[in-house]
Amino acid sequence: MTGxxxxxxxxxxxxRVALASPRLGRLLRLARVGVTAIADQGIxxxxxxxxxxxxxxxxxxxxxxxxxxxxxxxxxxxxxxxAAMVEPMTVYGAGRHGGQLRRYMRIAGGLxxxxxxxxxxxxxxxxxxxxxxxxAGVGWALVAAGAGMPLLLTRxxxxxxxxxxxxxxxxxxxxxxxxxxxVLGLGVLAWSGWLSPAAAFAAQAVATAAAAxxxxxxxxxxxxxxxxxxxxxxxxxxxHWRYGRWSIPGRLFEWAGTNALYLAVPALATLSSGGxxxxxxxxxxxxxxxLGSMGPLVLPAFARVFEAGxxxxxxxxxxxxxxxxxxxxxxFGVFVVAFGERVVSLLYGxxxxxxxxxxxxxxAAAQVPFTAVSFVLGSALRAGGRVRSTFFAQLPPTLSxxxxxxxLVDHHGVLGAFLANDLAxxxxxxxxAWFYRRGAR
Numbered sequence: 127m128t129g130x131x132x133x134x135x136x137x138x139x140x141x142r143v144a145l146a147s148p149r150l151g152r153l154l155r156l157a158r159v160g161v162t163a164i165a166d167q168g169i170x171x172x173x174x175x176x177x178x179x180x181x182x183x184x185x186x187x188x189x190x191x192x193x194x195x196x197x198x199x200x201x202x203x204x205x206x207x208x209a210a211m212v213e214p215m216t217v218y219g220a221g222r223h224g225g226q227l228r229r230y231m232r233i234a235g236g237l238x239x240x241x242x243x244x245x246x247x248x249x250x251x252x253x254x255x256x257x258x259x260x261x262a263g264v265g266w267a268l269v270a271a272g273a274g275m276p277l278l279l280t281r282x283x284x285x286x287x288x289x290x291x292x293x294x295x296x297x298x299x300x301x302x303x304x305x306x307x308x309v310l311g312l313g314v315l316a317w318s319g320w321l322s323p324a325a326a327f328a329a330q331a332v333a334t335a336a337a338a339x340x341x342x343x344x345x346x347x348x349x350x351x352x353x354x355x356x357x358x359x360x361x362x363x364x365x366h367w368r369y370g371r372w373s374i375p376g377r378l379f380e381w382a383g384t385n386a387l388y389l390a391v392p393a394l395a396t397l398s399s400g401g402x403x404x405x406x407x408x409x410x411x412x413x414x415x416x417l418g419s420m421g422p423l424v425l426p427a428f429a430r431v432f433e434a435g436x437x438x439x440x441x442x443x444x445x446x447x448x449x450x451x452x453x454x455x456x457x458f459g460v461f462v463v464a465f466g467e468r469v470v471s472l473l474y475g476x477x478x479x480x481x482x483x484x485x486x487x488x489x490a491a492a493q494v495p496f497t498a499v500s501f502v503l504g505s506a507l508r509a510g511g512r513v514r515s516t517f518f519a520q521l522p523p524t525l526s527x528x529x530x531x532x533x534l535v536d537h538h539g540v541l542g543a544f545l546a547n548d549l550a551x552x553x554x555x556x557x558x559a560w561f562y563r564r565g566a567r
Contacts, residue, residue: 169302169305171415172305172415173304173308175411176309177308177330178404179473179474180312180313180316181193181326182404182473182474182477183473184316184321185322185323185401186401187397187401187405187477188396188397188398188401189263189322189397189401190401190404191391191392191396191399191401191404192263192264192267192323192397192400193263193267193326193401194388194392194400195264195389195397195400196249196253196264196267196271197271197388198385198389199249199389200275200278200327201381202378202381202385203246203275204279205380206245206374206377207241207242207245209374209376210241210367210374211238211283212283212285213369213373214365214369215230215287216286217369218230218362218369219231219286219290226357227287227290228349229357231287231345234283236359237362237366238276238279238283239276242275242279243275243276245272246271246274249268249269249271249272250269250271250272253267253268253270253271261397263322266322266323267322267323267326267327270325270331274327274331277331278327278330278334280335280338281300281304281337281338281341283338284300284341284342284345287345287348287349291348296340296344299340300337300338300340300341303333303337303340304333304337305333307332307333308330308333311330311333379520382528383550386527386528386531387531387546387547388400388404390532390535390543391539394532394536394539395535395539395540398481399540402478402540403540403543403544405470405473405474405482406466406470406478406486406490406544409469409470409487409490410458410490410491410493413458413494414494417497417501420501424501424502425505427443428440428443428444428506428510432509440509444502444503444506444562448502451495451498451499451501451502452495452498452499454498455494455497459491459492460491462487463484463487463488463491466487466491467487481540485541489541489544489547489548492544492548492551493548493551496548496552496555499555500551500555500558503555503558503559503561503562504519507558507562516561518557518561519557519558519561523550523557526546526550527549527550530546530549531549532546534549
């Protein structure tokens with residue numbers, strides 16, 4: 127009996143058939159996976175922003191500068207860990223060791239412990255040196271970060287198997303839990319008067335442990351039974367080294383281009399200047415987070431246009447996208463320059479009043495349009511299969527930051543740091559545009 131003869135309107139019957147189709151079910155599952163993966167990244171980014179604002183508000187300029195020095199060192203260790211552990215786990219866990227994921231995770235846990243302890247000892251050793259010859263605030267923060275390294279890195283260890291098993295929503299829940307526990311812990315420390323750069327790392331280590339415990343409890347039930355011959359620690363370590371020895375240099379360049387100035391400003395100016403630099407950088411962070419969240423949408427859109435219409439169709443879309451993001455980010459920049467001092471005062475409770483002026487805000491705001499245009503050009507290069515060009519495009523701005531950038535910081539402090547970022551942004555944009563036009567000929 128057809129839908130019409132049974133009294134059901136044809137349109138309703140067609141909708142029911144479409145909803146019951148296996149193809150739509152697969153599309154909906156893929157959409158859910160994509161949304162939860164983006165949400166996981168988004169929560170992590172927003173968490174970093176919120177925690178940064180709270181610490182800058184509660185610690186003050188000098189202590190926040192000490193925290194940022196230690197945090198930049200921690201990010202270097204985390205980048206090395208990602209290159210040696212997380213990226214290889216994502217590749218080998220989904221491929222070569224996919225049939226032995228439970229056994230692979232046990233062995234990876236052992237590698238994690240050894241690597242985290244080694245990185246923690248390096249940070250704690252640097253902290254011991256700072257305690258004797260430098261800032262006590264930086265020294266104790268590095269010691270705390272080093273001591274907490276096995277816990278601070280644990281959630282990153284546990285994320286790959288959930289991505290492999292397409293259980294991204296567990297990672298979203300863990301990220302939300304970690305953020306809530308961190309904010310609660312920092313709030314309790316600030317209320318009790320015990321908040322310091324070192325205590326901030328301790329609070330984050332406890333919050334990471336809570337999120338890791340949540341993931342472990344779910345992972346034990348989800349991992350499939352092992353198949354195939356037994357795996358050995360030496361073989362897994364060799365696989366990770368073969369992958370990591372090429373990934374680590376790229377991560378070092380990436381870290382140097384984005385974090386070197388957070389070490390240079392306190393070293394060449396003052397810890398207060400370092401805290402001010404980061405506090406103003408957080409004001410433009412929302413625009414950068416929006417650009418980052420657009421990546422999973424823009425890249426596949428560019429790829430589809432390139433596949434369907436070739437280079438000319440991609441060129442037209444790139445021009446429209448550049449005009450859109452440049453216009454939007456210029457408006458955001460005008461807002462930052464016009465109201466930035468008031469925003470900084472409100473965000474940080476007056477802690478940075480008198481340390482921020484129009485010149486600093488203008489230099490900070492200028493970074494956003496450069497980043498936006500570079501984001502579009504980089505996405506277009508990747509969509510056209512020219513990933514290698516995006517890697518080489520990182521080298522000139524990194525060298526600029528480590529040479530001219532350090533000179534600007536030494537002579538102009540916080541303003542010089544933002545001018546160094548602007549110079550690196552202009553160079554990145556120009557190099558990416560050159561690669562793009564060269565490939566479009």
